[in-house]
Amino acid sequence: MFDVKDTDFFDLEDESFDTIVENDITFTGSIKIKKPFMIRGKVNGKINSESDLVIDTGAVVNADISAARVLVRGAVKGDIIGTNLIFVTSTGSVDGDITTAKVVLEPGCNFSGKCTMVKSENEKK
Numbered sequence: 798m799f800d801v802k803d804t805d806f807f808d809l810e811d812e813s814f815d816t817i818v819e820n821d822i823t824f825t826g827s828i829k830i831k832k833p834f835m836i837r838g839k840v841n842g843k844i845n846s847e848s849d850l851v852i853d854t855g856a857v858v859n860a861d862i863s864a865a866r867v868l869v870r871g872a873v874k875g876d877i878i879g880t881n882l883i884f885v886t887s888t889g890s891v892d893g894d895i896t897t898a899k900v901v902l903e904p905g906c907n908f909s910g911k912c913t914m915v916k917s918e919n920e921k922k
C-alpha cells in the first residue's frame with residue numbers, strides 16, 4: 798500500500814488513552830483535553846485537543862473539532878482542524894470542512910466539504 802508519516806496512533810491500544818467516551822455514552826457540551834482521547838459513543842458540541850483524537854468505528858460526533866492529529870473511523874458532522882494530520886479511514890465519514898497540514902482520505906470514506914491544506918508549525922521554520 799503506502800506509508801503515511803504521523804500515523805502511529807493507528808497502533809495505540811486502549812491503555813494509551815487517558816479518556817475514552819464509550820459506546821453507551823452520549824455527551825453534550827465542550828471538551829478540552831491535553832492527552833490522547835478516543836470517542837466510541839456520541840458527542841455533540843465542541844472538541845479541543847492538544848493531542849491525538851480518535852473517532853472510532855460506530856462513533857457519532859456532531860461537533861467542531863480542533864486537535865493535533867485526528868483519526869476518523871466513525872461519523873463526524875462539523876469542521877475539523879488538525880494541526881498535523883487528519884486521516885479518514887474507509888469506514889469514516891466527514892460532513893464539514895477540513896483544515897490541516899496533511900490529509901488522507903482512504904478509498905471508501907465519505908467526505909462532504911472543503912479541504913484546506915496549510916503548512917505545519919515544523920514547515921514554517
